[in-house]
Amino acid sequence: MELSLEEITKLTGGRVVAGESKNGYRGLAALNDASASDVSFLGNEKYYNDYLSTKAGLVLVPSVVTEFPDGPVYVEVENPSYAFGLVVKKLSSKMRSFKPxxxxxxxxxxxxxxxxxxxxxxxxxxxxxxxxxxxxxxxxxxxxxxxxxxxxxxxxxxxxxxxxxxxxxxxxxxxxxxxxxxxxxxxxxxxxxxxxxxxxxxxxxxxxxxxxxxxxxxxxxxxxxxxxxxxxxxxxxxxxxxxxxxxxxxxxxxxxxxxxxxxxxxxxxxxxxxxxxxxxxxxxxxxxxxxxxxxxxxxxxxxxxxxxxxxVKDQQRSVAAVARLPKLMTDFRELKKKVEQLGSE
The missing domain is CATH 2.160.10.10 (Hexapeptide repeat proteins)
Structure with missing residues (x-):
């Protein structure tokens, strides 16, 4: 079971921005685990280094990406995570057989x-x-x-x-x-x-x-x-x-x-x-x-x-205030000592 590049672009509403397709795609994987037969996606900038070194056959990318390392086919889509989900659903429906x-x-x-x-x-x-x-x-x-x-x-x-x-x-x-x-x-x-x-x-x-x-x-x-x-x-x-x-x-x-x-x-x-x-x-x-x-x-x-x-903003202020309490207590104790010293002079 596999999907062609044409099927993937039609399914996701994407367009090819770099690379050349050599075969169909039958697998799904993360950028750092993918092989030439897999589809992957870049949905978070935290994984950009994995993106630069991926061995995936096809990568779904957002429009802001401008680097396209040799190897994969790159398909630009509006929402890579959602588009990847559509591919997952399509492939899994092909792999799962309904037997009445x-x-x-x-x-x-x-x-x-x-x-x-x-x-x-x-x-x-x-x-x-x-x-x-x-x-x-x-x-x-x-x-x-x-x-x-x-x-x-x-x-x-x-x-x-x-x-x-x-x-x-x-x-x-x-x-x-x-x-x-x-x-x-x-x-x-x-x-x-x-x-x-x-x-x-x-x-x-x-x-x-x-x-x-x-x-x-x-x-x-x-x-x-x-x-x-x-x-x-x-x-x-x-x-x-x-x-x-x-x-x-x-x-x-x-x-x-x-x-x-x-x-x-x-x-x-x-x-x-x-x-x-x-x-x-x-x-x-x-x-x-x-x-x-x-x-x-x-x-x-x-x-x-x-x-x-x-x-949430009210709660964040409360949490921040609580986090400052230990230092405020230390400052208070030091100030109290100084006041007591002044009073005994």
Whole structure:
């Protein structure tokens, strides 16, 4: 499987600015690891020395580059990282074969609605009664689709994923290995000296083009819906609690936890290890930096950092002030000694 230079320029909207193509390209690699059959890219000036010595066959470059060492073909694009991603997707789609049909070891209930000529269900997967599977969807080994689940078109469910009963997946949803969609929300009431479980009877809805990372857990609503909005991308090891609603095209990075009934607006970015308390809202286009603790509603369009979350400039000033405290204490002690000496004279 390989791509020609013509295919790559058409795919990326780029233009050849230097070099001459001698063959097709079938691999993808970093600048310092690439060979003559690989495509690579320069997306960060930190890797410029690697760029100058790369043995890649083709390099995607930004328009600001003016040096083109002998060897590779250089294709100028607006955004090298994004363009490289398009090449990755194209090559991986060629390498990955979609084979429709149901593996003999899989279990599919008799009343499941799907077209076996257009759906792939692999070894030891389970699809339970009442479910609907859209055309082009692949359910990989060991995945479990519970009762009355709806899965849209062209979804990719990786091994050992669990989608529990009544949950709904839109089109082109990707769920990485080990994720759990629709586990019970963490709901208890303390009655008669013991924690009594509160039944969680809602569902989870993953809208179109949502991606869920490995070992991420998204809890079903206590009642109603937990909703992950269209185009939202959730990283590995994220916990989304019951009745959380995210807007469209949000990014939620690894080790984040969002407590019950909280919500994100559209285009919100939540960096790694953020913690959000329950029943709060973060507005459109807000950015929560790593390890931010969110205790109250936050307006959209700002960058927040710290615990509790504050606008990043305010928090940076506080951090800088704290860093100066040891020297200020030393200066204070010296000044105090001088004052005491003057007083004793």
């Amino acid at each position: 049909g149901v593996h003999p070891s899989a279990y599919v209930a008799e009343d499941v609605k799907f077209d076996s000529a257009k759906v792939s269900i692999k070894a030891n997967a389970v699809v339970e009664s009442g479910s609907v599977i859209g055309d082009g969807t692949e359910i990989q080994a060991g995945a479990v689709i519970g009762e009355n689940v709806t899965v849209g078109r062209d979804c990719l469910i990786y091994p050992n994923v669990t989608v529990r009963e009544f949950c709904e997946l839109g089109d082109r949803v990707i769920i990485q290995p080990g994720a759990v969609i629709g586990s019970d929300g963490y709901g208890y009431e303390f009655v008669d000296g013991a924690h009594q479980k509160v039944d969680q009877v809602g569902i989870v809805v993953l809208e179109d083009d949502v991606e869920i990372g490995a070992n991420t857990t998204i809890d079903r609503a206590r009642f109603g819906k937990t909703v992950i909005g269209e185009g939202t991308k959730i990283d590995n090891l994220v916990q989304i609690a019951h009745n959380v609603v995210t807007g469209k095209h949000c990014l939620v990075v690894a080790l984040t936890g969002i407590a019950g009934s909280s919500s994100l607006g559209n285009n919100v970015t939540v960096a790694a290890q953020v913690g959000m308390a329950g029943h709060i809202h973060v507005g459109d286009k807000a950015i929560l930096m790593s390890r931010t603790g969110v205790m109250k509603n936050l307006e959209g369009g700002q960058v927040y950092w710290g615990n509790p979350a504050r606008p």
